[in-house]
Amino acid sequence: MAPSAQRLSSLHVASFVADGALRFDGIVPRALSDAALAELAGGGPPSPFGAPPGSAAAAWPGRPLAGLFHEWPALSAVLELPAVAGVIESLLGPGALYDHHYAHVIAPRNGWAQPWHADAILDPRPTAFDIQLCFFFHDTPREMGGTMYLPGSHLRRVNEFAIARYQNFVGQEAMACPAGSLLVCHHGIWHCGQPNRTDRQRTMFKLRLNPSVPQRLLWDTRDLRDPLVGKILSRDHGWYGHEVRLEIANRLRLWRALTGDPHYDVDFWLTRIENEPR
Amino acid sequence: MLKQKLLILYAANSSPESPVGAWSLFDGTGRETHMAGDGGEPPYSSVVAAMRDGWRVIQMPQLREAPRGDEHAIGFLPYEFVLEKMVEA
Numbered sequence: 001m002a003p004s005a006q007r008l009s010s011l012h013v014a015s016f017v018a019d020g021a022l023r024f025d026g027i028v029p030r031a032l033s034d035a036a037l038a039e040l041a042g043g044g045p046p047s048p049f050g051a052p053p054g055s056a057a058a059a060w061p062g063r064p065l066a067g068l069f070h071e072w073p074a075l076s077a078v079l080e081l082p083a084v085a086g087v088i089e090s091l092l093g094p095g096a097l098y099d100h101h102y103a104h105v106i107a108p109r110n111g112w113a114q115p116w117h118a119d120a121i122l123d124p125r126p127t128a129f130d131i132q133l134c135f136f137f138h139d140t141p142r143e144m145g146g147t148m149y150l151p152g153s154h155l156r157r158v159n160e161f162a163i164a165r166y167q168n169f170v171g172q173e174a175m176a177c178p179a180g181s182l183l184v185c186h187h188g189i190w191h192c193g194q195p196n197r198t199d200r201q202r203t204m205f206k207l208r209l210n211p212s213v214p215q216r217l218l219w220d221t222r223d224l225r226d227p228l229v230g231k232i233l234s235r236d237h238g239w240y241g242h243e244v245r246l247e248i249a250n251r252l253r254l255w256r257a258l259t260g261d262p263h264y265d266v267d268f269w270l271t272r273i274e275n276e277p278r
Numbered sequence: 279m280l281k282q283k284l285l286i287l288y289a290a291n292s293s294p295e296s297p298v299g300a301w302s303l304f305d306g307t308g309r310e311t312h313m314a315g316d317g318g319e320p321p322y323s324s325v326v327a328a329m330r331d332g333w334r335v336i337q338m339p340q341l342r343e344a345p346r347g348d349e350h351a352i353g354f355l356p357y358e359f360v361l362e363k364m365v366e367a
Contacts, residue, residue, distance in 0.1 A: 113313040148315040156352045163354070165286065167302035168317035192314040239299040241290025241357065249350050 006086035007220040013090065013258065014232040017251050020154025020186040027083050028180035033137040035074035040103045040137075040203060045072050047102045065096045065209060075205075078135065087184055090219035091131050092211040099130060099208035106145065106193065106202040114193035115164035116150070119208070122159040123187060127257035128215060130187040135205040139179045144202050145194030146175035147183065152237035153190035155250045163190060169239040216260050224259065230266040245269065281367040282306040285333055287325050289357040292341055294325035300355060307367035325359045333361035 008022075016022050028036070039045075051057040060068060065088075069076040078084060088096050119132065140146045150172050174194060175183050185191070187208070196202045217224075233251045236244045249269055256264050265271045288300035298320040303312040322328040329335060337360035345351065 113315055116314050156354070158353055164314075165302060166288075166300055166355070167312055167314050168320075169300040170298075170320065172315060174315065194315050195313075239288075240352075240355065241288075241296065241299050243352060243356070246350050246352050250352060 005089050006082045007218075008087060008090035009220055010223045010226060011228055011232060013219050014229045014255070016091065016184070016186065017254050017258070018232050018235045019151040019237075020189045021149055021151060022087070022184045023175070023177075024083065024087070024182045024184070026178050026180045027182045028078055028081065028135065028137065030179055032074060032077055032081075033180040036078050036135070036205070037137040037203060039072045039074050040205060045069060045075070045101070048100050049102050060098050061100055062210075063098050064212075065098045068098050079207075084133075084182065087182075088131070088133075088209060091129075091184070091215065092209055093213040093215060093218045095212040097210040097212050099210050101205065101207040104193065104204045104206060106196040108196060108199045108201055110196045113145075113148075113195050115161055116166050116190050116192045117161045117163060118153075118158050118188055118190055119160070120187065122157055124157075127254050128211060130208055130210050132185045132187060132189075133207045133209070134175070134183040134185065135207075136175065136177050136181045136183075137179060137203065137205065138200075140175065140177050140181070140202065140204075141198075142174055142176040143197045144176075144200065145196045146177065146202075147191055147204060148172055148174045148194050149183065149185065149189050149191040150237075150239070152235065152240070152247060154186035154188035155247065155254070156190070156240075157188065158190070171237045171239050215258060217258070229255075234266055279367060280364040283363045283365060285321070285328060285361045285363070287320070287322065287328060287359045287361065288355040289325055289339075289359060292339060292357055294329070294335070294338075294359060296324060296357070298322060298324060307365060309367070325361070328361055333363055336360050336362050 012022060046057040048057045048060050069079060134147055150169050233255060234248055240247060248266065252266060252270055256262055283306055284304040286302040287298045290296040290299055301320050339357045
């Protein structure tokens with residue numbers, strides 16, 4: 001861990017397990033946000049997405065994140081902010097690996113909403129996860145769209161746009177936020193870009209990172225036994241109806257993996273069905 | 279000429295009386311365009327409430343047994359009701 005990184009608490013990580021996302025408004029100072037936006041507007045760094053084989057950008061995926069953005073000092077500084085580095089290290093541990101990045105630029109007066117989807121392809125990993133950092137370096141009011149995401153959707157395994165038939169959910173959240181805000185998502189989160197009804201261009205910088213170590217007790221665990229953890233893991237987001245107990249069971253399994261505690265439970269949900277006297 | 283509007287409601291359980299958690303609307307008349315994230319509240323509190331407003335149910339969700347060994351798997355919303363209205367256009 002970098003000495004200055006500000007690690008997440010257990011309550012933060014429990015929220016990530018329950019919601020699949022953590023939101024940090026204004027985590028990047030305004031001047032640094034402006035500088036990062038200028039670097040993106042200047043065309044760099046090139047994304048490996050669609051990059052020609054053999055190009056420098058195509059060789060980035062799988063490399064350690066540390067130092068990778070050194071030619072873009074503002075973006076490097078963003079990732080090295082103690083609060084940002086702390087989020088990354090709390091969820092992925094030291095030595096996070098770069099997966100890909102992309103600057104999503106939405107033109108002014110674009111009235112089209114991207115359909116709901118999950119990124120990449122259906123991911124069969126039972127507990128390990130990647131994170132996606134979505135930076136909003138300029139003010140993003142609701143009429144500018146922002147990214148819409150569905151809290152509690154990350155453990156529902158779907159393949160990309162297979163969920164495009166859905167339009168609205170009780171509890172959906174639009175990332176309308178001040179400049180310098182960050183949304184950190186589990187790789188499985190359901191999300192969609194929203195229309196930009198302003199006269200200004202919207203930019204969202206997305207960075208996907210992979211773990212290189214087992215994701216176990218990587219955060220500030222001093223509050224690990226806080227009873228609020230169980231309440232957070234039991235959240236009902238409202239849109240999945242009477243499947244909430246299945247949601248909780250899946251979160252409990254992820255929490256057990258993250259903490260190394262194979263007996264952790266809430267309301268006896270898993271303990272009851274693991275009881276098979278012989 | 280009659281044209282079709284489709285309303286898809288995702289209910290809390292298999293009962294058409296249960297609360298709606300998600301919804302979609304597709305308008306074959308071309309008068310309305312609906313898209314991801316454009317709604318704040320469900321258009322109806324339940325499938326039955328939509329039926330009372332003239333929507334016809336054309337598909338009920340099948341009830342499926344949980345696959346053995348994967349009983350807690352979650353994915354798509356299972357209680358999808360498809361409704362239609364035929365309107366002059």
